[in-house]
Amino acid sequence: MQNTKGTGQLASFKLATAIILLQGLVFSQHLFSNQIFDDAGRLLTPVELRKAPEMDERSVALFNSHFKIEAETENRSLQFFPDSVVVYSVQANPRKYNYLFSNKGELLTILVRIRQGAVWVNESIENRTYDALSNMTIQQWQGWNGSAWINTSRNLFTYDNNRKILTLTEQNWNPTTGSWVNFRRTTNTWSASGLQLTTLQEFFSSGNWVNQVFELYVYQDNNLIQAERQTWTNGNWANQYQYFYTYDGQANLTSMTMKQWAGNQWNDFYREVFSYNATNQLTIYVSQQFNSSWQNSEQYFYTYDALGFLETAQRQLWQNGSWQNSLRRSYTNNNYGSFQLALNQAWQQNDWANQNMFAKGFDENGNSTTSDVFVWSNGWQQSQDNQIEINYNFGLKTLRFQGYRALAGFTSMLVETPEHLANTKTIVYPNPSNGKFFIFNEILSSDVVSINIFALDGKEVFKSQLPSASLLTLDIRNEQLKPGVYVLRIASSKETKHHHIVLH
Numbered sequence: 001m002q003n004t005k006g007t008g009q010l011a012s013f014k015l016a017t018a019i020i021l022l023q024g025l026v027f028s029q030h031l032f033s034n035q036i037f038d039d040a041g042r043l044l045t046p047v048e049l050r051k052a053p054e055m056d057e058r059s060v061a062l063f064n065s066h067f068k069i070e071a072e073t074e075n076r077s078l079q080f081f082p083d084s085v086v087v088y089s090v091q092a093n094p095r096k097y098n099y100l101f102s103n104k105g106e107l108l109t110i111l112v113r114i115r116q117g118a119v120w121v122n123e124s125i126e127n128r129t130y131d132a133l134s135n136m137t138i139q140q141w142q143g144w145n146g147s148a149w150i151n152t153s154r155n156l157f158t159y160d161n162n163r164k165i166l167t168l169t170e171q172n173w174n175p176t177t178g179s180w181v182n183f184r185r186t187t188n189t190w191s192a193s194g195l196q197l198t199t200l201q202e203f204f205s206s207g208n209w210v211n212q213v214f215e216l217y218v219y220q221d222n223n224l225i226q227a228e229r230q231t232w233t234n235g236n237w238a239n240q241y242q243y244f245y246t247y248d249g250q251a252n253l254t255s256m257t258m259k260q261w262a263g264n265q266w267n268d269f270y271r272e273v274f275s276y277n278a279t280n281q282l283t284i285y286v287s288q289q290f291n292s293s294w295q296n297s298e299q300y301f302y303t304y305d306a307l308g309f310l311e312t313a314q315r316q317l318w319q320n321g322s323w324q325n326s327l328r329r330s331y332t333n334n335n336y337g338s339f340q341l342a343l344n345q346a347w348q349q350n351d352w353a354n355q356n357m358f359a360k361g362f363d364e365n366g367n368s369t370t371s372d373v374f375v376w377s378n379g380w381q382q383s384q385d386n387q388i389e390i391n392y393n394f395g396l397k398t399l400r401f402q403g404y405r406a407l408a409g410f411t412s413m414l415v416e417t418p419e420h421l422a423n424t425k426t427i428v429y430p431n432p433s434n435g436k437f438f439i440f441n442e443i444l445s446s447d448v449v450s451i452n453i454f455a456l457d458g459k460e461v462f463k464s465q466l467p468s469a470s471l472l473t474l475d476i477r478n479e480q481l482k483p484g485v486y487v488l489r490i491a492s493s494k495e496t497k498h499h500h501i502v503l504h
Helices: 003-017 057-064 418-422
Strands: 078-088 095-101 107-116 119-130 136-144 149-159 165-174 179-190 196-205 208-220 223-233 236-247 253-262 265-276 282-290 294-304 310-319 322-333 339-348 351-362 368-376 386-392 397-403 405-414 426-429 436-441 448-454 460-467 471-475 484-491 496-503
Touching: 057 282, 057 310, 078 386, 078 397, 095 397, 119 149, 149 179, 179 208, 236 265, 294 322, 351 386, 368 386, 386 405, 397 405, 448 471, 460 471
Parallel strands: none
Antiparallel strands: 078 095, 078 405, 095 107, 107 119, 119 136, 136 149, 149 165, 165 179, 179 196, 196 208, 208 223, 223 236, 236 253, 253 265, 265 282, 282 294, 294 310, 310 322, 322 339, 339 351, 351 368, 368 405, 386 397, 426 436, 436 471, 448 460, 448 484, 484 496
């Protein structure tokens, strides 16, 4: 295999699969139906989700959760939502994003306005519609022409009975004909247990859907162990890549090997190897390319703070037969697991040199009210745009923008989602708390309820038993537990519930 060809193809592969790091102006991850989407709303496949976590706290957290994408409503009745975000940019005038949510917590509208002189002028709007189960069925974008909203593009979704997406159809607006025109379609099949079996992507051309990419997935013990990717070439499916995955006893991904179809056979092409600590957190990632033998390419090291949140990520490159420092990112986190400060440094002249720094300010509910990026140039300056984040709803959700500063305001809402209605209603509040919690459960079915609290490393730090009731009081203010995140287990004779709780 030629180095030049392999390097180019590997770069294309990495570009296609590094979806966790995609940057966007608003929501770069749309979380619903336990699936993940990129900025364009395109459904990301299991192969694409198996990209190595790089120097990014979101991707590492995703990796440490075994790639399980959750909506993370946490059964909270009281939730916090962004009301408006103002983003300042070096490259453009300030923009204001206004958000509208339903009483189910569904995002209905994102209105984007741009500052012109002393007034805010409409720029674009995104509207979403949902079915009775809060599955998003239409996601539509419009632009402002100075006097009216003009259609630009939309996504259409269909679902199976398990709320898994069957089809995603992307369409563009044709102003000449005044109609929607098909652009791309993704079709999925699922097992009865909700595992994705196949993905077919098609483009619309000359009035017909034309095959583009097909992926087939094989599982063992609910872990993806093999995938095959084919592309449509000259009217036939042609092999492109195979992927093989291995796991340890805790279902942590330990390796991904990629093979490329060439010369009528599968050939080794690219490999990733992963190592973990005792609490199943990723500590080392190594990538290799195949050129007659496996040759090192890059590696990352990760460390974590006492609460289990990412503290440092360091990248090294394989050069001249040894590992050489390249980049390092250091984090300071709040008790919700959102970073307050992220410092990026590059290895220069045998020392770490400042590059840029990200800083966020938070309110008492884990909502980031400010987000700033600074660039080092003989001192910290706000002179360049970068991806900046706003966290909300106890730090569980994230908005992403391009700019150097964002200022956000929030509103609270009592929310009842379909997940609440479909499952036993268990609510722990207030959360965060100073140590006194109330536990509401409609059908606790035993005389005694067992309460256990665990640190993130799995160590039990509290246990008790309480008489069964629809409203329980848990007071651990005298237990001398450190501020941070814990796992609360509530067990009756017939059911067990787990919640993350935060002590402040």
